[in-house]
Amino acid sequence: MAKVLMKGNEALAEAAIRAGCRYFFGYPITPQNEIPHYLSKRLPEVGGVFVQAESEIAAINMVYGAAGCGARVMTSSSSPGISLKMEGITYIAGAELPCVIVNMQRGGPGLGSIQPAQSDYFQAVKGGGHGDYKMLVLAPATIQEMVDLMGKAFGLADEYRNPVMILGDGILGQMMEAVEFPEQEDLGRLPVKSWATTGAKGRAPNLINSLFLDPQELEKHNHHLQRKYDRMAKEMLWENYKTDGAEIVLVGYGSSARIAKAAVDKARAEGIKAGLFRPISLFPFPKPALQAACTQAKHVLTVEMSMGQLVEDVRYNLEFKVPVHFYGRAGGMVPTTRAVLEEVRRIVNSGLGGGQA
Structure with a gap:
């Protein structure tokens, strides 16, 4: 396939579609606005759904709902917007739901600036929300690598039933490079998600939840999650x-x-x-x-x-x-x-x- 010259944010958005993403929920913030702008046009063309939510908090909870239904779903934002999503992200991790979250970092703290930064590293890898949870975090260095890692991100999210973050920055999002896209993912070959809330059609209802009022049950769940995070060690890339x-x-x-x-x-x-x-x-x-x-x-x-x-x-x-x-x-x-x-x-x-x- 011939290479095309594209802005990083737009190339990432196209790669998400080719990886099978059909649902996007987000809210505008610089310097990642080209992602939702591009997806607002492209997703309806492939039978997908784009929603500009009323806030970042609303957007991440919509991601929770779509992921719970078994959909390949994504959101994107930049630094302070990701901070607003953190409660929803820890709910998603606690409920073991797969999704992809993109952070095109900008300067901070606070509203900071719209210029590129990398000061969200702690937030991404240490868990910016509450509780003992982890996200898989991938950090591309080129636009081609952003494209290549997008399919991997969705695959890892499904494999581990866990949120995966693509940690970029304002430089990668705004620069232009020649990229080559992979073939469109065969949606019929995506993993079957027997745990999803697709309606109890001849089976017992599925329950998706991150609330455990019994402390012994919550501790058991935490140990289960930690074993999963330990298994993620095989996904090291460098x-x-x-x-x-x-x-x-x-x-x-x-x-x-x-x-x-x-x-x-x-x-x-x-x-x-x-x-x-x-x-x-x-x-x-x-x-x-x-x-x-x-x-x-x-x-x-x-x-x-x-x-x-x-x-x-x-x-x-x-x-x-x-x-x-x-x-x-x-x-x-x-x-x-x-x-x-x-x-x-x-x-x-x-x-x-x-x-x-």
Whole structure:
């Protein structure tokens, strides 16, 4: 199939349709508005349903209802909008319903700005809502990867009966790249969802619920969910770039990883043995792969569009055996290749022995 030039948000929306998504509920917020705009036109063309809800809270509860009926359903928003959805997301996780949630991050806290950021990492991977729950979190770095991961996201949601988040940012949503789309998913081959509330047609009624008034029953449910989250460890995804023999390994995801990769190339041209480790799955975090990539590293540097969130997980997963430094920009400011390269030079040439906060 020929490649087409598309904006990230629109390519992601088209990929969702090709992955079998037929229901979308959302509410406008910059910088993800092209997703609902595109789906408002395309979904009716394929027999799907688009609803612009009265709020983010209403939208996520509509997702709950459609997912409970067994539909492939999606919502999208940006940072403060995702915050408003958090109660519904924890209900969905508690009720074990599959759906895909897209977050095109912007600056914060509060209303912040409409510029790109990566300060929702904690919210995504630690559980921004209440209770012990997890989402599978995938972080693409290119528009093609957003397209490719969309089908995987719906498949993982169905396999684990769990919400899956695509964690992007305003850069990925607004930039344009050439992409190639997969073939349309055969909707007849989607998994049978015997648990769905499709009407008790000759069978006992199904009950979908996240309320357990008996504490013993709720504890049992929590243990059941944790076993499922443990099984998700097999879904770890990552990319190594020039990490063989690297003495300083940069770690970044999404747009920051693209910038870090360019800095690695320039560092290598100067004789600095630099490499890049890019986690694609943020939950589950690819701990064994990160440790393997850093076996010869004297230093690790995380590159983020935040005040330092990914850096905490990198330090933890490396078990504090390697000095982990941090370089970040916040509030919608984007790191430059030159600035990252200067930080690499500073670390390598100064002989720093301790992690930098």
